Amino acid sequence: MAETVLLEAREIEFSYPDGTPALGGVSAGIIQGSRVAVLGPNGAGKTTFFLHLNGTLRPRRGEVRLAGERIRYDRAYLRELRRTVGIVFQDPDTQLFSANVAQDVSFGPVNMGLPPAEVREQVRQAMAATGVAHLQDRPTHSLSYGEKKRVALAGVLAMRPRVLICDEPLAFLDPQGQEELIELLEAESRRGTTVVIATHDVNLAYAWADQVLVMAAGKVIGTGRPQEVFQTAGIMQQAGLPTPWILEVYRELERQGWAAGGSPPRRKEELLALIRQAGC
């Protein structure tokens, strides 16, 4: 399958109204159907970058392209763009406005102008997919943090976006909650949705992503397949990122002569298999 760039930023520059520079010429292409992990220290501009991708922020210079077409900022276009590019925000309390879970999830589909029966169906499916169907009659304020996060995700999935952007979806979740959320994103990715996440978890990014984007100080300082990016010492150092442990163990195996070249393993199971082979 040919790789199509679905969403592309070209040299976008942006400063906040108070003059704080946020993005200094960001260029990046997001491939259709891929899993993208955006890494980088706090304040690197990840959230600002995301807000450009759905047209919330307008770059001072540069442009954003969707399927090769330069995005516009008129009402009708933005409406369509936001239906295509969904963003789940980091703090679910900033996204959940309704005291009723099902009604909150319905907000996007209703805004899309769908007929009531379809709204109901999309809400039902999104809530089933995120495992929050049983919460539909609970008041929002009685949900746990993890439940709120999943409801927030359901609210965006209910719009059936082609690109799903999640800003630090794993922040503050317990290990089990993280596991479940990753599975959710996997499932969404298998359905053909392009999934973009911002994360600080290099191990997750290394094992999960097809494409990694490393940002620092308002710039993209490295992009590519995780095996390449995470082995480029310069990028990792500049962004202050540690090396994924699988990669570190693998390198040590190589140094000891227990592993012959080839592509380094990305998952724990692959690494263990490699060690077992070497042990024989």
Add this chain to the structure above:
Amino acid sequence: MVAVDSHAYASRLRSWHPAEKAGLALATMFIALAAGSSLTEVTIAVLMLVMTVGLAGIPPGFYLRLLALPAVFVLVGAASAGLSVTGPGPGAGADFLVAVSLGNITTGFTAAGLSLATGLLLRSLAAVTCLYFLALTTPMVDVIWLLRRLRVPALLTELLELTYRYIFVLADLASQVRTAQSCRQGYASWSNSCRSLGGLINAVFRKAGWYSRQLAVALAARGYQGQLAVMEAEHGRCPTRAAWLAGLEAGLLVLAWLDRGHYLG
């Protein structure tokens, strides 16, 4: 307030149609206020108590504590309404039941004053129980739903909805800030407390502003077009129940009519 709402969620009358509950509460309250019949007022208070505690399953202890809230206000009001003061001149010899005289000014309770106070007390009690019936069986979400159905302007219902939602978010924040402050001796002395409380209020206000900006962005990302449009919740209607409730109101009206004029006030 938070406790009232969670009891409303857990109440056994949660599934009743909001219009039925609101209609019952408001119609009954109207009868209580307009009847001018003490028997009707007592009947209403007992009826509402039975429906809220017995039928809806609100714990009696919680209900009594809730009743105690307006009690001070109502008692003070009734007492001062029942109190008669007379100076020299005509009416000086009013038939006081209990009285204190200071010079030629007499202060005390007359029979008429006492009955006025009792009347006020009963009427307030009846009205309060009606209000509590609604508050303890109908969550805020359903009340807002009903208001929207009644074509109350969206500006008001949306404001209500957002206020309600963010009360919980901000109350949570305030309690976290308070805990963090007291862990650092923030409330160890009077002057510390004043300073900490100031800081707490400041933090909550700033965060409220932050939430409103973030919310605007998040809503826009989901296609906000000037209205918090959501799908309507479905509430099952029950004509039989509605008929029963209407019958109940009719009964109260008949009682009020038969007992008209027998008013303690």
